[in-house]
Amino acid sequence: MLPAFNITDVFNVFLLGSALLGFCLSFFMFFSKYGKNKSLLFLNLMILTIALNNFQSWALALNLFQHKFMLSYIQIPWHFLSGPFFYAFLVNYLDIVNHQKKILKYFIFVFLLMCIAQISFVIFSSTGGATEEELNYIYERYTSFEELISFISSISIFVYSYYVLRNKEQLFQKILSFDNLKWIYNFFKLTGIVYLLWVFALVIKFSLNFSGFIYSYYPLRISTTVIIFILGYQGIKYLRILKERKHIREESENETIAEIQEEKELSTKYEEHFLNVDSYVKTNKKFLQPKYTLQNLSKDVSIGTSTLSAIINNNAKKSFVDYINEMRVEQAKKFLLNPKYESYTIASIGLESGFNSKSAFYDVFKKHAGCTPLAFKNSNC
Structure with a gap:
């Protein structure tokens, strides 16, 4: 015959699992590539506190700690630290630690005080001659009020964290x-459901006078664990993406700076070459040769054609053909305005200026x- 289905046993297995x-996830995160990153470290601590809280709940459900050693109970309020650790994760991930309140150290101090107060309470209560059942009730009532304080603190931090995320965007552009x-916004939405379930559990716990509330x-x-x-x-995933994108952007910026520097150096070098080339062309009046090409100039100045073309394009802001033709046009303007050549034909002036045809x-x-050469000669343009 199969054993009867017991939801408590199933839940206890879930708690342990x-x-x-x-613990495994926490171990993996700590020893991962980005495990020492502060934001991931605090996220890791938050997960660890939840795992410890679930382990403790499992141990208490099986009576592994009660009435052992010098204390009647051990029930550390791990849940008190989950909110502060999440806040620490958030401000470190957003890189706004220096702009926000450093509240974690205060919560750790209060957490230690709560542990000391609980131990003191248990020791004091145990010496009063109360029965085990009475001690169970007293201790459950004490930890319930302790949990209520933890809930108020946690939801306060949760609300403040959301306020920072929503209203302080100028700090983490x-x-x-x-x-x-x-x-992270999706996490806040899901966490809001968790707080509603926590409220539900506390209401049931107080309404049942601290007994028979475990199902609530x-x-x-379950929701907290999930x-x-x-x-x-997601923390590991997006932190990795964040780090990789930062590295890519930094490398890209460094490459861009190097490229700009290289372009400046090349531009300076090209400028020096252009001045020499320009001087050579004008001094030797190479533009007056109708069939003077980029290849001819390349041989004359001992610079490769592609490099020479780039030098002219970058400094004269025009192609070689336009560069040479502009000199020819300027030469033709001088002829056209010179009274000595007033009776000369337009064709003669054009051909003597370096053009290979009248057209x-x-x-x-x-x-x-x-305008046309004739219009220019007549000063109509």
Whole structure:
């Protein structure tokens, strides 16, 4: 005959399993590539506190700690630290630590005080001659009020963390250029459900006078565990993406700076070459040769044609053909305005200026001067 289905046993197995998975995830995160990163470290600590809380709940459910050693109970309020650790993760991930309140150290101090107060309370209560059942009730009532304080503190930090994320965007514009933080906003939405379940569990616990309430915590434990593992996975994923994108952008910026520097050096070098080339062409009046090409100039100045073309393009801001033709047009303008050549034909002036035909002279002259050679001669342009 199969044993009867016991939901408590199933849930206890879930608690142990989730705790062990939490420890494994925490171990993996700590020794991962980015494990020493502060934001991931605090996220890791948050997951660890949830895992410890679940492990402790499992141990208490099986009476592994009660009435052992010098204390009647051991029930450390790990849940008190989950909120502060999440806040520390958030401000470190957003890189706004220097702009926000450093509240974690105060919560750790209060956490230690709560542990000391609980131990003192248990020792004091145990010496009063109360029965085991009475001690159970007293201790459960004490830890319930302790949990209520933890809930108020946690939801306060949660609300403040959301306020920082929503209203302090001017402080983390750099992060927003890498991450739209949608996954963190989704986490806040899911966590809001967890707090509702926590409220439900506390209401049931107080209304049942601190006994028979264990079932009300099942949805809370399950949802908390699931969400924490989702956050752990996404934290590792998006932190890796953030780091990789930062590295890519830094490398890209360094490459851009190097390219700009190289272009400046090349531009300076090209400028020096251009001055020499320009001087050579004008001094030797190479532009007056109708068939003078880029290849001819390349041989004359001992510079490769592609390099020479780049030098002219970068400094004269025009192609070799336009560069040479502009000199020819300027030479033709001088002839056309010189009274000595007033009776000379336009064709003679064009050919002597370096053009290989009358039609080419007219076309090029109009392109550069905006009018025909004859109109220019008559001062109509």
